Amino acid sequence: MEKVIINEKLALFSEHWKPKIVGELNEQYVKLAKIKGEFVWHKHEKEDEMFYVLSGELKIELRDKVLTLNPNEFAIIPKGVEHRPVAIDEVSIMIIEPMSTLNTGDAESELTVKELDRI
Amino acid sequence: MEKVIINEKLALFSEHWKPKIVGELNEQYVKLAKIKGEFVWHKHEKEDEMFYVLSGELKIELRDKVLTLNPNEFAIIPKGVEHRPVAIDEVSIMIIEPMSTLNTGDAESELTVKELDRI
Numbered sequence: 001m002e003k004v005i006i007n008e009k010l011a012l013f014s015e016h017w018k019p020k021i022v023g024e025l026n027e028q029y030v031k032l033a034k035i036k037g038e039f040v041w042h043k044h045e046k047e048d049e050m051f052y053v054l055s056g057e058l059k060i061e062l063r064d065k066v067l068t069l070n071p072n073e074f075a076i077i078p079k080g081v082e083h084r085p086v087a088i089d090e091v092s093i094m095i096i097e098p099m100s101t102l103n104t105g106d107a108e109s110e111l112t113v114k115e116l117d118r119i
Numbered sequence: 120m121e122k123v124i125i126n127e128k129l130a131l132f133s134e135h136w137k138p139k140i141v142g143e144l145n146e147q148y149v150k151l152a153k154i155k156g157e158f159v160w161h162k163h164e165k166e167d168e169m170f171y172v173l174s175g176e177l178k179i180e181l182r183d184k185v186l187t188l189n190p191n192e193f194a195i196i197p198k199g200v201e202h203r204p205v206a207i208d209e210v211s212i213m214i215i216e217p218m219s220t221l222n223t224g225d226a227e228s229e230l231t232v233k234e235l236d237r238i
Contacts, residue, residue, distance in 0.1 A: 002194075003192050006191045006193070023169070026145075026216070028145060048144035074142070076142050076144045098145055
């Protein structure tokens, strides 16, 4: 059992929109991702999703408002709620969600990542 | 649905060893706690527990080694593993664990907190 040093893990990759698994607990994964640009609108039918911002400014667009998250701020998107992450400049985030969660939820596309790396 | 600003939440309390609920997802709570001193040795039979350090230096004593965590580092203690958190100076942490998790696990004592505040 070892600790996870977030900054060491973030230094291991640079690609955007490809979450990496860095831990697991209670049938969920802890993932790190770097994102930039606009993602797709999607929802997760059965899974709540936690976004914790590590660096940069993340906007999570919802159908009725926008959440703007800075470092050390988080939001939990409940199951069934449509959302779209947007990062004008690069943002690093930690995501906690069930192992079953697909990044694009119900909106599979070329952005969908089915096989996640573990770093 | 609102974001959670960790520092605003931490400013709302000062007591040690009394975790506060700040979010929930997938039958788990996200909690914040301030701790100082030595906790009790305990384990959680069925629940994995994530400790994410926000400020200070947290030592998690295990039976065979010690994990020393600084800010933006985390550790996941698997179910069944005995551990004891120790903070020489005050440490602020985020904890993610099932709603059913009792802070002292199998070692109920005067440190056990059964009714958690939500802030």
